[in-house]
Amino acid sequence: MTHRECGDCTVCCSVMAVTELRKASRRSCEHVGPEGCRIHPERPASCREFHCLWLRGAVAGDEALRPDALGVMFDYFVTRGTGEEHLIAFELWPGALDEPAARSLLEELARTHELRLSYRDGRWSSLASEPAP
Ligand code: SF4
Numbered sequence: 001m002t003h004r005e006c007g008d009c010t011v012c013c014s015v016m017a018v019t020e021l022r023k024a025s026r027r028s029c030e031h032v033g034p035e036g037c038r039i040h041p042e043r044p045a046s047c048r049e050f051h052c053l054w055l056r057g058a059v060a061g062d063e064a065l066r067p068d069a070l071g072v073m074f075d076y077f078v079t080r081g082t083g084e085e086h087l088i089a090f091e092l093w094p095g096a097l098d099e100p101a102a103r104s105l106l107e108e109l110a111r112t113h114e115l116r117l118s119y120r121d122g123r124w125s126s127l128a129s130e131p132a133p
C-alpha cells in the first residue's frame with residue numbers, strides 16, 4: 001500500500017467544509033497557520049477522518065502531485081441511493097486545472113469515473129467517464 005503523508009500541505013483546511021466549526025467550503029479555517037493546524041490534538045472528527053485521494057494513494061504520483069504542489073485536490077462522494085462514486089477536483093489557484101500534470105490526471109480518472117471540476121473562480125463543469133469500447 002502506498003504510504004503518503006500530508007507534510008506541509010494544509011490544502012483541505014481551506015477547501016473542505018467543517019460542520020463542527022461551521023466552516024464553509026472554500027473558506028480558510030481560522031485554526032490553520034504556517035505550521036499547520038494549531039489545534040491538531042483537538043481537531044474535529046471531520047478533519048481527522050478526511051483524507052484526500054492523493055493521501056489515500058488513489059491518485060497516481062509522488063509528492064509533485066500532492067495537492068499543494070499540483071494545485072488540485074481530489075475528493076470523492078457517493079450518491080445516496082445508487083451508491084455511485086463521483087470524483088471532484090478542486091482547483092486551488094486559477095489555471096491549475098489546465099496545467100499538463102493536472103490534465104493528465106484528469107484524463108486518467110475520467111476513464112473510470114464521472115469527474116466534477118470546481119474552478120477557483122466559482123465555476124463548475126463535468127467530465128463524464130468514457131464508455132467502454
Ligand atoms: S489536502 Fe490531502 S495531502 Fe493535503 S493536508 Fe489535506 S489530506 Fe493531507
Ligand code: SF4
Binds near residue numbers: 014030032037038
Ligand atoms: S481544525 Fe485544523 S485540521 Fe481542521 S480545518 Fe481547521 S486547521 Fe484544518
